[in-house]
Amino acid sequence: MAQYSKTHLQLVKIAFIAILGCVGVAQALTVEVRDGNTTCIKAELSALISVVYSVSNGTRTARVPLPDSATLGGGSSCGGDGRAPSLVVTFGSGHSLGLRFSSDGNQYSVDNLTLEYNLSDSAIFPNSSSAGLVTLSTASAQILAGINTTYRCVSDSVVSLGGDGVSVTFSDVKMEAYMPGADLSQNETICTADQRATTQVLPTTSAPKTSSVTTAPAPTPPGTPEQGHYNVTNDNGTACLLAQMGLQLNLTYTSSSNTTVQQIVNLHPSQTRHTGSCDQTSATLWLLEDRTNLSFSFALNSTSNKYHLSGISLSAVWPDMSEPFSGSNGSLDYLRGTLGRSYMCSAEQTLSVLTAFSLNTFQLQVQPFGVSGEQFGAAEECQLDEDNMLIPIIVGAALAGLVLIVLIAYLIGRKRSHAGYQTI
Structure with missing residues (x-):
């Protein structure tokens, strides 16, 4: 009878495991x-x-x-x-x-x-x-x-x-x-997935907690950040994401002295470790510096073959913070490019992420999908670069037009002065 009970219990256990496997209940x-x-x-x-x-x-x-x-x-x-x-x-x-x-x-x-x-x-x-x-x-x-x-x-x-x-x-x-x-x-x-599930900073760091919170003076910009070079590889060792850029964090938080602080901090490539992951339609780049964890999420539309920067998240534990900062936005639409090509923006641009956090980029070039030969594909330039190129073209054209007008006026005036004389 004891042997039967043991066998019976074992069968029940196997059946229970099988049922859990079918319904997919995680314990x-x-x-x-x-x-x-x-x-x-x-x-x-x-x-x-x-x-x-x-x-x-x-x-x-x-x-x-x-x-x-x-x-x-x-x-x-x-x-x-x-x-x-x-x-x-x-x-x-x-x-x-x-x-x-x-x-x-x-x-x-x-x-x-x-x-x-x-x-x-x-x-x-x-x-x-x-x-x-x-x-x-x-x-x-x-x-x-x-x-x-x-x-x-x-x-x-x-x-x-x-x-x-x-x-x-x-x-x-x-x-x-x-x-x-x-x-x-x-x-x-x-984790990034939990950060994307909310549009607020966790824990809240941007809003004053009491009426006694004061605001610190505006920060002094630290200068142009150094350009870093980063890559992410597949399991087979080939590059699936390439990025080079200078990065500047613009963060507002409450200090340990109960003061609202706006701080601008450069990311230092020599002190930054990078990692990430890629699959068919998404790619992530993690940048890890002392007390700072910054990640970029890219998404690819397989129908249009267009990609964009869809999310940025930041975790920071800086010495003067009253509590750690953690926040992200997974509904962004920046750095739009075409599969197999890179996105380039040499000009400084500001990517707004949250009310308390924005990111400044300098000398940026990135390609999260369709990397071939460990090198960037043909670059698609940002509107800022195109505008910067357009200004000297317009100025040059205006100067050329002015010179042409002066020359025409001179020739007309010269012709009229000659018409005033008679042949003897």
């Missing part, structure tokens, strides 16, 4: 990686794994939630001795999901996401025409946060692993690596 999971009594990685998240697999008459899609019964795998580590900090969870019959972290001292990120699934598990992959373990990984997990801050992303975030219809969708994520203590930091780095 909450909390795990932490420890080294002795020290916690180095902690994560609270939900994840839904989607796998397209082969059957005898075609393909099927298995949608498997990461169950709350998943356990910490043997590959988990706080790092050291040449190993990177890693979080690995195992579940079911040989399935696992792993996150490997890296840091530059100011930011930490997931630089590798690995999924391993077992096609021999008939509860999840019924009638699979293949068997055995499949391992896929990607460096484009798009999980990035400042040191001593918690990465937070409530929105769904889809990470694709190759072009075979395999993906992991994260949601309700709170995660921190390189932790100084046992609890998640109260300071948070908000």
